[in-house]
Amino acid sequence: MSSDLIFKSAAELAALLETGQVSSVELTQAFIDRRRAVDDRVKAFNSFDETDALAQARASDARRAGGEMRGALEGIPVGLKDVIAVAGQPLTCSSRMLANFVSPYDATVAARLKSAGAILWGRLNMDEFAMGSSTENSAFQTTSNPWDLERVPGGSSGGPAAALAAGEVPLALGSDTGGSIRQPASFCGVVGFKPTYGLVSRYGLVAFASSLDQIGPFARTVEDAALLLGAIGGHDPLDSTSYPAAIPDYRAEIKKHRGPWKLGVPKEYFGPGLNAEVAGAVRAAIEFYQGAGCEIREVSLPVAAEYAIATYYIIATAEASSNLARYDGVRYGHRSKEGSDAIDLYFKSRAEGFGPEVKRRIILGTYVLSSGYYDAFYLRAQKVRTLIRQDFLNAYREVDALLAPVAPTAAFKKGEKSSDPLAMYLSDIYTISLNLAGLPGISIPCGFTREGLPIGLQIIGQPFQEAGLLAIARAYEQAHGWNGMNPKL
Amino acid sequence: MPYEAVIGLEVHVQVKTRSKMFTRVAAGYGESPNTLTDPVVLALPGALPVMNKTALDRIVKVGLMLGCEIAPVCKWDRKNYFYPDSPKNYQISQYDQPICQGGTVEIELPGPSRNIMGEHLRIPLTRIHLEEDVGKLNHAGRESLIDFNRAGTPLMEIVSEAALRSAEEAFAYLTALRTVMVYGGISDCDMEKGQLRCDANVSIRPAGATELGTKVELKNLNSISFVRDGIAHEIKRQIAVVESGGTIVQETRDYDGQTGTSQSLRSKEMAHDYRYFPDPDLMPVKVDEEWKARIRAGCPELPFDKQRRFFAEYQLPYTITAVLTPDRDLCDYFEEAAKSSGQPQAAGNWIANDLLRELAAGKVALADCKMRPAHIAGLVRLVEAGVISNNIAKEVFVELFQTGEMPEAMVGRKGLKQSTDVGELDQWCGAAIAANPKSVTDFKAGKENAINAMKGFVMKQSKGKANPRLVDEILRAKLRAPSAGRMQ
Numbered sequence: 003m004s005s006d007l008i009f010k011s012a013a014e015l016a017a018l019l020e021t022g023q024v025s026s027v028e029l030t031q032a033f034i035d036r037r038r039a040v041d042d043r044v045k046a047f048n049s050f051d052e053t054d055a056l057a058q059a060r061a062s063d064a065r066r067a068g069g070e071m072r073g074a075l076e077g078i079p080v081g082l083k084d085v086i087a088v089a090g091q092p093l094t095c096s097s098r099m100l101a102n103f104v105s106p107y108d109a110t111v112a113a114r115l116k117s118a119g120a121i122l123w124g125r126l127n128m129d130e131f132a133m134g135s136s137t138e139n140s141a142f143q144t145t146s147n148p149w150d151l152e153r154v155p156g157g158s159s160g161g162p163a164a165a166l167a168a169g170e171v172p173l174a175l176g177s178d179t180g181g182s183i184r185q186p187a188s189f190c191g192v193v194g195f196k197p198t199y200g201l202v203s204r205y206g207l208v209a210f211a212s213s214l215d216q217i218g219p220f221a222r223t224v225e226d227a228a229l230l231l232g233a234i235g236g237h238d239p240l241d242s243t244s245y246p247a248a249i250p251d252y253r254a255e256i257k258k259h260r261g262p263w264k265l266g267v268p269k270e271y272f273g274p275g276l277n278a279e280v281a282g283a284v285r286a287a288i289e290f291y292q293g294a295g296c297e298i299r300e301v302s303l304p305v306a307a308e309y310a311i312a313t314y315y316i317i318a319t320a321e322a323s324s325n326l327a328r329y330d331g332v333r334y335g336h337r338s339k340e341g342s343d344a345i346d347l348y349f350k351s352r353a354e355g356f357g358p359e360v361k362r363r364i365i366l367g368t369y370v371l372s373s374g375y376y377d378a379f380y381l382r383a384q385k386v387r388t389l390i391r392q393d394f395l396n397a398y399r400e401v402d403a404l405l406a407p408v409a410p411t412a413a414f415k416k417g418e419k420s421s422d423p424l425a426m427y428l429s430d431i432y433t434i435s436l437n438l439a440g441l442p443g444i445s446i447p448c449g450f451t452r453e454g455l456p457i458g459l460q461i462i463g464q465p466f467q468e469a470g471l472l473a474i475a476r477a478y479e480q481a482h483g484w485n486g487m488n489p490k491l
Numbered sequence: 492m493p494y495e496a497v498i499g500l501e502v503h504v505q506v507k508t509r510s511k512m513f514t515r516v517a518a519g520y521g522e523s524p525n526t527l528t529d530p531v532v533l534a535l536p537g538a539l540p541v542m543n544k545t546a547l548d549r550i551v552k553v554g555l556m557l558g559c560e561i562a563p564v565c566k567w568d569r570k571n572y573f574y575p576d577s578p579k580n581y582q583i584s585q586y587d588q589p590i591c592q593g594g595t596v597e598i599e600l601p602g603p604s605r606n607i608m609g610e611h612l613r614i615p616l617t618r619i620h621l622e623e624d625v626g627k628l629n630h631a632g633r634e635s636l637i638d639f640n641r642a643g644t645p646l647m648e649i650v651s652e653a654a655l656r657s658a659e660e661a662f663a664y665l666t667a668l669r670t671v672m673v674y675g676g677i678s679d680c681d682m683e684k685g686q687l688r689c690d691a692n693v694s695i696r697p698a699g700a701t702e703l704g705t706k707v708e709l710k711n712l713n714s715i716s717f718v719r720d721g722i723a724h725e726i727k728r729q730i731a732v733v734e735s736g737g738t739i740v741q742e743t744r745d746y747d748g749q750t751g752t753s754q755s756l757r758s759k760e761m762a763h764d765y766r767y768f769p770d771p772d773l774m775p776v777k778v779d780e781e782w783k784a785r786i787r788a789g790c791p792e793l794p795f796d797k798q799r800r801f802f803a804e805y806q807l808p809y810t811i812t813a814v815l816t817p818d819r820d821l822c823d824y825f826e827e828a829a830k831s832s833g834q835p836q837a838a839g840n841w842i843a844n845d846l847l848r849e850l851a852a853g854k855v856a857l858a859d860c861k862m863r864p865a866h867i868a869g870l871v872r873l874v875e876a877g878v879i880s881n882n883i884a885k886e887v888f889v890e891l892f893q894t895g896e897m898p899e900a901m902v903g904r905k906g907l908k909q910s911t912d913v914g915e916l917d918q919w920c921g922a923a924i925a926a927n928p929k930s931v932t933d934f935k936a937g938k939e940n941a942i943n944a945m946k947g948f949v950m951k952q953s954k955g956k957a958n959p960r961l962v963d964e965i966l967r968a969k970l971r972a973p974s975a976g977r978m979q
Contacts, residue, residue, distance in 0.1 A: 087537045100536065107530050109537055208536040213771035242541050242773050321771055324569050327580035328534040332637070344575050344635070371571070371766035380768060 007032040008169035009488050012078050012226040013253075015172055019066070019077045026066070026077030030059035030121055033079050037124070037170045040491045043151055045143045046165035048084045049092045050124040055079065058121045065119070074253075075233050076119030081171035083162050084125040085132055086217065087206035088112045091122070095208050096140035097130045099329045099336045099355030109206020110241065111175060111217055111234040118233040123171060126161030130357045131326065132182055132210040134158050135429045138420045139359045146416075147189060148489040149455055153413040156186030162220045163190040167489055173230050174220040179210050180314055181408070181433025183218045184445035188408035188458020191447045191487065193479075195219050195227045195472075198465050199440035200245035202231075203238030209325040211318035212243075214437040222485055224446065224476040228252035231468065245466065252469050259473030262295035266401035269300050270307030271432055277411040283449035283457040284407045290478060291405065301397040301404065303435065305389045310435035311427060313390065316370050316383035317438070322360075323367025329355060362423065391439040394462070403474050404462040407432050408445045412455035432460060442468050446475050447484035456484075493698040494733075496726045497706075498661055498691060499617075499653035500718075502668060504678045505624060505686040506549045506645035512623040513540030513583060513643060513773075520684045524638040532643045534578035539772050542567075546645035549677050550590050550621045551778060551786045553647065556675055556793060559594030559619060561783055567773040571766040575635070576625040578642055584622035586767040590778070591619035596651070596671065597795050598663040606810045611795065614664050615652040622646050641685070647677075653692065653703070658723035665689060665715045670794045674819045682714050689718050693725045695733065704729075705739040709746050710756065721746035724753060797822055805835035814843040820857050821847075827864035832871035841867050845885070849892045861895030869898035880959050882950075883907050909956045913965070916949070916957055920965045923948040934970055942966060 007015065007029060018024040034052050041047050062077040084094050087105035089112075094100045108116070115122060129139035137145040137160030145160040147153040148168040155164035159176030163186035166174050176183040178196035187194025195218045202217045209215060219230035229252070236249040267288060272281060292298045331337035331351030332344075338354050341347025356364070370379035397404060409429055419426045436443045441462055448459035459478065463471030479485060511518050514531035530538035547565055554561050568586035595613040602609035626642035628635055649668065655661050669680040669687060680687040689712045694704035709725055712718040724746065729739055746753040792800070798816040801807045807815075815822050825842050829835035846867070850860060870891070873879045879887075879902055887907065891898055902908055910916060923945040924931055933941035942963075949962050 087535075093536055095536070103536070105535070105537070107535070107538075204537075205539050206537040209539075209772075211771075240541060241539050243771075320768060324571050324581050324766070324768070327571060327573065328536075328578065330573065330575075330580060332575055333533055333578065334535070345573065348573055368766065371768050373764045373766070376766075376768070 008036045008172075009222070010172065011223045012075070012172050012221065012229055013223070015078055016074070016076075026059040026062040026121060027056060029077065030055050030079055030123065033123060033170060033172070036168070040148075040168050041170060043146060043491065044148055044164050044168045044170070045145045046126055046155075046161045046168065046170060048094055048096060048125045048127050048142055048161065051091070055121055055123045062119055062121060071119060073118030073233060074229055075115065075173075077121065078119075078173065079121040079123035079171055080115055080230070081124045081126050081162055081165050081174040082112070082122060083128050083159050083174070083176045085128060085177055085208045086111060086175060087208070088122055092125055093208065094125070094142070095131045096128045096137075096142055097355065097357065097360070098141045099352075101141070101336065103334055105206075107206065110203035110238045112206060114234050120233070124165070126159075126165050126171075126174060128161055129158035130360050131208070131322070132158040132177055132179055132215075133322070133359050133363055135181070135185055135426050136414075136416070136420065137161065138416065139357055141357055144416060147413045147455075148491055149191065150413065150453070153415050153455070154189065156189035156409070156413060158182040158186075159194070159220070160186045163187050163192055163194065166190065166192045166220050166222065168491055169488065172222070173226060175217055175230070175234070176220055177207055177210075177215055177217050178433075178437065179214045179216075179318060180437050181430040183220065184433050184443055184458065184460060185409045185430065187220060187445040188447075188456065188460075189413040191450075191456030191484065191489075193219075193221045193224055193227050193444065193446050193475075193485070195221075195231065195444045196436065196442060197231060197235065197468055198245070198442045199437070200243055201235050201249070201442075201466065201468065203241040203244050205238055205240040209321075211321040212325060213321060214314075214318055216437070224444070224472050224479050225253060225256065227444070228256050228469075228472050247466075250469055252472060255469035256473040256476050259470050261474070261477060262297070263291070263402040263474055264297045264299065264400065265291055265474070266299050266301035266397050266404045268303045268307070268397070268404055268406055270303055271406045275410050275428070275431070276407060279451045280407050280409070280411060280457050284405070284459055287448045287459045287478060288405050290481060294477065294481070299401055301401060303393040303397065305386065306393045306435035306439070309386050310390060310438060311431060313383045313386045313438060314430075314434045315366065315427065316379050317387065319363045319367030320371050320380050321367070323364045323371065326356075326360065326364055331355070359423070387438045390435050394435075394439045394441055398464050403464070403471055406460045406462060408458035408460040409433070412451045412453075412457055436462055441465060442471055444471060444475050446479055448478070448482070449484065450487075494695045494726075494730050495698040495700070496656055496658075496722070497653050497694045497696065497703055498655035498657075498722060500651045500655065500661060500664060501690045501692070502649040502651075502665065503688040504647045504649065504672055504680060506546050506621070506647055507676065507678050508543055508545045508549070508645050510543055511643035512543050512546055512621070512645040516643075518644045519640065522640055524636070524640060527640040528642075532578065532639055540583060540770075542773060542776065543645060546621060547590070547776065547778070548786055549645070549675075550619060550647055551783065552675050552790055553672070553677055554591035554594065554619060555783065555787050556671055556790050557591070557594035557596060557616060557619075559591035559616065561778055562588050562590050562592070563778060564588065565590050565621075565776040565778055567770040567775070568767045569770045570622075572763050574625070575637055576628050576642070578626065578639060582622055582625065583770055583773070585620035589618040589620035592617070594619070596664060596668050597793070598660065598667045599795070600663055601659060606808075608809045608813075612660070614654050614660075617650040617652050619647060619649045622648060658719045658726065661691065661722050662715060662719040665718055667794070669715070670817050674791050674794060688713065691718065691722050691725075693722055693729070694739070695726060695729045705741050707739065707741065708743045709753065710743055711745050712748075714748065717746065717748035720748060720751060721753065724751060728753070791819060794819075805829055805839065807836060807839050811836075811839040811843045814847065815839065818857070824857060824864050828867035828871070831865060832868035832875075834871045834875055837871045837875065838867050841870065841888075845888050846892070849889060853892075860892070862892045863895075866891055866895070866898060873898055873902060877911065877958055877960070878902065878909065879907050880909050880955065882959075883909065883955055886955075907956065909958045910953055911958045911961060913961070916961055916965050919949045919952045919957060920945070920962060920969055922952065923966070924969055931970065942970075
């Protein structure tokens with residue numbers, strides 16, 4: 003039974019729970035067993051609490067028996083990237099700095115998952131403080147790609163993507179600051195969705211770059227992503243950047259949008275640097291849409307293509323340098339035993355607590371905000387950011403959405419780029435401009451390389467038009483069977 | 492050589508709100524350490540700020556009261572620096588777009604004597620912005636303890652132009668500013684609770700020079716008197732340095748009000764680079780005309796405007812207005828008593844002298860006082876109508892204050908109504924003349940004061956109820972009469 007369950011979609015699991023064919027305890031136990039069986043190889047989990055998960059599952063079964071179901075996720079386990087606060091659970095951000103930190107409060111998304119009836123199952127690995135594209139920057143472990151354990155799962159949300167691909171969770175939440183949901187989703191062959199900035203509350207998401215961070219779902223299907231987004235999205239008074247409007251029932255909405263759509267293909271995204279197999283799979287997807295009656299137009303994103311990476315690494319690092327200042331060893335987190343006074347304690351606690359990539363970005367961010375450099379770097383980057391957004395809005399005058407690769411390559415080998423930060427940064431070249439523009443984007447599986455590695459198709463939507471975007475993705479998904487394929491572990 | 496001081500003040504005022512600047516937890520003073528905290532105050536991972544709109548209302552109100560230009564958008568910046576009292580290691584503040592710019596604070600300098608009004612000046616302001624307060628460090632031996640109860644309290648920074656020229660002006664400025672804050676319900680400005688704090692930038696230059704001298708920043712001036720004393724001390728110190736051939740070093744100094752000395756805290760070389768940038772967690776908030784109009788409607792009359800109106804409308808003397816106008820509630824109290832008695836000056840006298848004396852003696856707040864404006868008005872009317880004498884009124888005041896009984900009721904109950912029965916008064920006056928032959932002689936010899944002994948006799952006989960004006964008239968008539976005492 004359990005091996006049947008672990009690769010089912012959340013919608014299927016919900017139906018099984020609904021008809022009483024399976025209980026939440028049985029379902030949760032299946033994922034617990036799966037984790038026990040494979041995670042010594044996948045290494046997706048930073049921590050987990052089987053007893054607590056089963057207690058939540060029993061409570062869910064009791065609610066169901068009593069006719070007091072909470073919501074759409076009643077009884078279904080959801081894994082959380084170790085950057086989202088859940089009261090009483092560890093919140094490490096895969097950093098030595100927070101290795102022993104337990105959150106005393108719930109993130110808004112955690113509270114919403116609970117009120118939707120979900121079972122909060124496990125803390126999933128990531129690059130330290132969400133800085134990286136491979137999970138190799140985790141202070142604890144490098145997660146493996148379930149399709150090839152020698153390869154990375156992508157990052158920074160490598161844990162959620164790998165756990166889902168390996169059948170250790172049926173749904174997961176990640177966060178995306180420059181591609182951190184979409185790129186690992188593409189590397190691991192699952193659906194990863196970054197909503198419009200402001201759609202999902204950031205309250206309780208440990209900040210990397212506040213103006214770019216957005217929580218989003220990992221799922222086996224587009225419909226599952228819609229289900230999960232519906233549970234966590236919508237206005238939150240605890241987040242000033244939260245969009246103050248009601249959200250639709252995405253799961254119902256995506257079935258109403260039928261196309262055909264006008265779809266744009268950014269010409270700059272198919273230049274040198276894009277792996278031929280990836281290009282081929284994405285082009286095949288474009289042809290599918292064309293064959294389905296969609297109008298395909300070439301569009302241009304000149305500023306985004308040229309300046310997104312540079313702009314991103316100024317804005318993201320500037321915000322990070324300030325956001326991460328709170329980790330000083332005084333109130334919580336790693337405290338050096340060597341500090342001779344308060345300031346020395348800061349230096350030593352931070353030197354010991356942060357890894358090299360985090361330090362690199364703090365130093366870069368501190369530099370670009372420094373007196374005398376602010377105008378040349380930060381202020382200029384903000385202006386370019388506006389132009390990047392304008393690039394997309396210009397394109398949307400002609401088309402409904404854009405089709406693009408997610409990453410230049412499929413999953414790369416562990417260690418292949420970890421000594422070359424710039425090469426690593428370039429793996430986000432197709433995803434990063436969406437965060438700068440605040441737009442929604444989804445990665446869905448669109449094929450495999452000859453080596454058997456998944457390839458992702460990125461569909462980029464218009465602000466707060468997630469239902470339309472998900473419908474476009476679903477049209478492709480329904481015509482292909484990629485999401486029925488699972489890695490052999 | 493004569494010198495001139497150039498002084499600018501940076502005043503921090505805690506804004507009185509129920510919750511903190513960026514979170515729902517209560518703002519307060521005197522609670523157990525670290526109880527007024529939550530994930531936002533403690534800067535736990537993932538916590539986010541949400542602006543307190545009441546605090547923004549309050550600063551807009553201050554801006555409108557002081558004639559500042561109100562920015563169309565309230566924008567938030569981060570001021571980055573590491574210090575244990577700052578939980579995030581940055582402070583949310585306003586950098587390049589303060590919510591208020593310009594404006595003035597009207598001040599009154601000491602007059603030539605206590606009962607003569609001093610010169611008024613308008614001290615220009617540079618800016619007022621809103622930010623969050625930091626926690627409090629308590630050093631005990633080798634240990635340092637942090638209390639975050641204060642952290643995140645809404646805090647206003649009011650920066651004056653370098654337009655003050657003496658310690659007295661600085662004192663007057665702070666006094667006036669505090670009065671405006673209390674008037675507007677912005678803050679209680681209790682310096683002992685740290686609700687008002689002041690740093691001063693002080694420099695000197697030869698009198699008449701236009702260039703500015705090197706400035707020294709004075710910190711920890713924790714009472715208005717210490718501000719005056721600290722600045723006076725700093726001016727003297729700088730003059731002494733210059734006179735002895737030295738140069739002023741740009742630095743921050745700590746003034747100790749207890750010992751009247753100051754010492755250097757840090758020099759300019761250690762100045763911070765705060766790496767200000769717009770806070771990405773907070774959206775800019777539009778302050779539109781409608782918002783401003785709503786706030787403007789709730790702005791009170793300013794203290795000195797009220798004083799000028801009291802001169803014009805009630806013909807109050809300066810000394811009475813000087814007592815009343817610093818206290819807005821007392822002014823309201825006065826106006827009610829003045830209007831219902833129709834005798835503003837008498838009402839003002841009772842309030843400024845007797846009422847304040849009793850409030851102070853009993854340590855009673857005006858709001859808790861049983862004696863209401865109606866009591867004052869009743870008393871004034873009774874005296875004015877000649878129902879009771881001023882002396883009787885003074886005597887019963889304390890009892891009225893303590894019991895809250897209406898004056899008319901008490902006068903009736905105690906039979907204090909003064910006698911205006913001419914027959915009765917005539918008898919008492921006759922007896923007084925008969926009983927005081929020496930006074931009669933003295934009075935007739937031109938000693939005007941001698942009549943007082945006879946008046947006293949009548950008052951004693953009448954148990955104070957004799958109408959003094961009538962007694963005076965009758966006595967004088969009797970003494971003037973040629974037959975008086977010389978019956979032929």
